Amino acid sequence: MNIPYSRISLDGNEINYLREVLKSGWLTTSSKALEFEKQFAKFIGAQYTCVVNSCTSALHLAVEAIGIKKDDKVLVPSLTFTSSAEVLRYLGADPVFVDVEYETGLISPAILEKAIRSNPGAKAIILVHYGGQAAEMVNSYGNGIVDICKRNKIHLIEDAAHAFPTKFGDKFIGTFGDITCFSFYANKTITSGEGGMVATSNPTFCDRIKIMRLHGINHDVWDRFTHNHSKWEYDIIGPGYKYNMPDINAAIGLAQLELAEFYRLKRQKCAEFYFEKLDNIKGIDLPVCYGPLEYNSWHLFPIKITPEARVSRNEFIRIMADRGIGTSVHYKPLHRMYYYKNTYNLNPDDFPNTEKIWQGTVSLPIYPKLKKSELVYICKTIKDILT
Secondary structure: OOOOOOOOOOOOOOHHHHHHHHHHHOOOOHHHHHHHHHHHHHHHHEEEEEEEEOOHHHHHHHHHHHOOOOOOOEEEOOOOHHHHHOOOOOOOOOOEOOOOOOOEEEOOOOOOOHHHHHOOOOOOEEEEOOOOOOOOOOOOOOHHHHHHHHOOOOOEEEEOOOOOOEOOOOEEOOOOOEEEEOOOOOOOOOOEEEOOOEEEHHHHHHHHHHHEEEEOOOOOOOHHOOOOOOOOOOOEOOOOOOOOHHHHHHHHHHHHHHOOHHHHHHHHHHHHHHHHHHOOOOOOOOOOOOOOOOHHHOOOOEEEOOOOOOOOOOHHHHHHHOOOEEEEEOOOHHHHHHHHHOOOOOHHHHHHHHHHHHHHHEOOOOOOOOOOOHHHHHHHHHHHHOO
């Protein structure tokens, strides 16, 4: 078989909505982008949303909106993609890297409290909902992530690149922190090709983000070009960026949004199959879920090849590839990346759980178009390699 790590599903109204954009003659940000914002907010129950051209852009706009400045310190998990930290460097701020739980790859309330005690001047945390599972946002003890951030007066920015549609309790991610950032990159749970979304309940943050996403202009530029009126003048009220999403991308995203829960359920069925067939195999640690499976977006299914396994992680990946199965690794930790390691003099010994994950982690294929015969072949191949 030839089973790629990822396949894109385009099974909805993508062509229809793209045709509408092309016929309109207006290809950049306009009505489809506005509708995407509206429908996304309705889906997750957010008060305000702002569509942008990537999750990295969303994170940059988020840290700028909350007032992060040069030399400010912001907590970031080391187990994440570089975007979570690099946006701080755009502003001259410093990421303070934090270890995660081995079982979930998440920052727990206990880990967060320890990090805040060790870094009392931290202004914010960029919390990553790893793999599709939400961190512990609130609990009955008043000691969830949200509670800890409020008590310590630090801003909570959520990197939800993996976490749509993800729930914690009866609420979607995107309705907890100060600002939440989503990704619609090509391999994400829904895609617009390239794209991202900001969600917040704070109108001041939303207004700032909407201004800064397009050059700091004080009102929607596309309104000036799509209406027959004489109001042309605008002002620049901040040194903004070029982060708007074109309607071509928004059309795809809007169509994908309509099938988001259908796709999520398909991925959950893949996860259930893996849990059943890979249980009790020596040499594998399966992902741990604290809540119901339906709360997880299942962007990733990361297993860990343990030291007891017959083969190393790298050898496992090689054999899987030889047998036609694509895999990936999420992630090589940021404390091991040249730039961060040398800029901040980072020591792997300070991140024991992240190191343990990194040494063994492998992400298996998990997407709506994965056939049962392919899942059977993947699990049989894993058993052949490890038993």
